[in-house]
Amino acid sequence: MSFRTKLLAFFVVSIVAAVTLVAWGVAAYTRRGFEEFDRQRTDALVAQFRREFAQRGDEIAHRVQGIADSEATLRMAMDLTRPQADASQYYNDARGIAQTQQLDFVDIVGDDGTLISSFEWPARFGYKNDWVGLEPDWNSRGAFLRRVDMPDAVDLGLLAVRTVKVGERRLFVIGGQRLDQNFLGTLVLPEGMRVLLYRNLEQGFVPSELTDPRGTLSQPELFSSMITDVQQSRREAQRTIATGTPPTANSETFNAIPLAGRDNDLLAVLLVGSSRQSLIQMLNFIRALALLVGGGVILLGLMLGWWVSARVTRPIEKLAEGAREVAAGRWEARVQVRSRDEIGQLADAFNEMTRQLAEQRERLVQTERVAAWRELARRLAHELKNPLFPLQLTVENLQRARQQTPDQFDEVFFESTATLRAELENLKTIVSRFSDFAKMPPPEFERVDVNELVRSTVKLFEPQLAPVGRPPITPELYLDEGLPRPQADAILLRRALENLILNSLDAMPAGGTLTIRTAHRPGAVRLEVTDTGEGLTPEECARLFTPYYTNKRHGTGLGLAIVQSVVSDHNGRIEVESAPGAGATFRIELPTEQKLAVERPSSAEDRPMESRPAEPRLLPQPDPVNHP
């Protein structure tokens, strides 16, 4: 993921998060405000309903009081105080009273609790209504809720009781209205409010006992849990119930008001509902507006973020491109940034850095070149100095024999010329070695059987492996018979292997084991040469492939340099793994296929960076502390 993409993603996430947080906060605050308003409105409506309900109770009590205060009732009460009074003549009076007063329940009860006349159940005359005699002062009490037995059912009535007292005897007048859908229909309710009635006549929730003024309440089960809670707690409850179609279209806040009878038994639950439709519409509008505004802000933010991220990352991309060019060797690369901010300063610093790097590299090349020439001169001087000294002594010895012993001159001459010829041959060999290194031929690739090459090369070294007068060196070959035949130059490869074997033989003057392995790797062939010699220090490993570097007494320092040159020309790589006292392993990996023809540059300095020999890699040592 590019920096611009990351920056854009950061902008997007930040903007979306910020807009979402603000929208959520505004929506939550607004919702809370509206719900508080709705709660206050609902409370006001419920209070208004309570007043209406209480007023209906007062009306009933007033009507019953009117019945009790009537002259007919007073005459009845006085008549019933007579001995042998005939109460049967008042059997039908309750009906007329109920029709006149528009009451659903009218009972006239004697002093002993005997029912004299009943409107709702006339046939019960003569039976006792004992409960009515338990209250000492009915006239000071208002209306109350009570179960009313009917011929074929049980009803709920909002009743009031008044007494007419004649002497010590009382006549009870009971009147009331049925608490049913008709009663609900007569209640004056504010707009947006409705009232439901649940008659709690049986245990648990009975859906058929829940009714509304129309008597056609749908989905009564919505109120099951609320009514069950009120049945258990006997306290008011408030709940919001989704009553719309679909449920999200509307909801109502219902206040459940438990209605208890005189014995504090729960007889009914009034559900006063206040519609939240206007609130829901308002909240939906606010939500839609918030989504619209939020979406617009997010879109605007995206566009702004894209523009800002492009503006910010463009100079950084230029810097990255410049760095890539420098990494590719184009030291003259420069970054053009016009801004004067930190990015501009960074670009200036980059340009200055590349300029200084180019200068330092040029100086380093010059220094290395001088050092290489000095090393070459030193090595040449050292190599040439050894045969020159015998040459000088031989010539001086020859001159001395000519002057002092002319008779023996011929003998000396022949000995001296032999010596001169030997030393000149030695000089020729030295010059030939340097010449060979300088004139490494380019490889000519062909399919090479590496295992066969290893076997034939080791065979050539059999005399050196078992020299007379020295401990023998045991060769061990572990050759992968399924090894593919890589494209390689057999002559150069043999030359590299010979140098590695020679290097190993030199490392084991006291004898040991020379192990050569071949193995197949994906797309490559591995060749390992391992000795059991004294091993190398990390510093020696680091300089091992440097030309003319040697830690041997008579070495030229060209053997491993030649090996590395051959491996590099084959587009392979070489590494050494060694530790003091643990021998050394030289590991070569050659690709099985050569994709490009390798043109050998005339000199190391003129080679492009890509085609230069791979730097030898020093593998990590088991314990660098113990083997510095």
Place this chain on the structure above:
Amino acid sequence: MAVFEANDSCWAGRPFVDKIGLTTGVSSDQQANAIAFDQADVVELPASDVRRAAQRGVRTASSDSVELFALVFEASRPAVQDAHFRQAISLAIDRSSIADVILQKQGIPAGSLLPNWISGYAHLFPVAADLPRARDLLAASARENSRSAPLVLLYDSGDAEAHAVADRVAVNLQEVGIKVQVSVQTANAKAKPMADVRLVRRRLAAPDPAAALSDLLDSLGEPAAEMGTTEQIYGAERAPIDAFRVIPLVHVSESYGLSPQVRDWMAPRWGGWDLADVWLGPSQAGGGNSP
């Protein structure tokens, strides 16, 4: 409802009734209003309204008991096959309350089919309720029969007094633990529930005991019997009552309301109208009656 018109120039010296205008299909409430507002001369009064009409100042006239309220069990219904159960029902009913309160003392508690003024032996049939014994009989019956379904009691539609009596019977039976479903018997046979027991109201056919009983038993679905002697009549009446196939409740008289100008109205014991000596006095409202 009848409106009389007199012949003011009658040769007998009094304005005897000369024309009678009859209006049928008038409800009892309308008849009560008509007599109260002097818009009719004679109206039929339900027994339950006689006292109230009298309290309002309406002249009333009543016959002896000529109608019978009784419960008749449907023999084919399994719920009422047990005689103990039927006896318990008979003992649970408070006939006095029906006669005195619902019928406003215009009825007489009945244990027999024929009233005493016709048969002379009606006092031999007990009428008193016995709730403890009714409960005992019901308990014995309940051990044999499980009656979870309510007893269906039918009464004739349009008869407010029958409705009131049926409701009272239901209350009495519920007191001893018998659930009763009171239903109205309509002309629509399909809508008629399967009755276990019916409340019937029968007018006696004649003041003669044999003729009245024979007609009554026939209308109640009881088999005909020999009624040559008083003993045979008594036995024939006793049989359905002792088997509790029929439970007499009350005997009811026939009552009329009379306007103030109706004079010399002689109420026959057997009910009906005897207009031979009836004449019309001057109207108290100043205007004459007109149909």
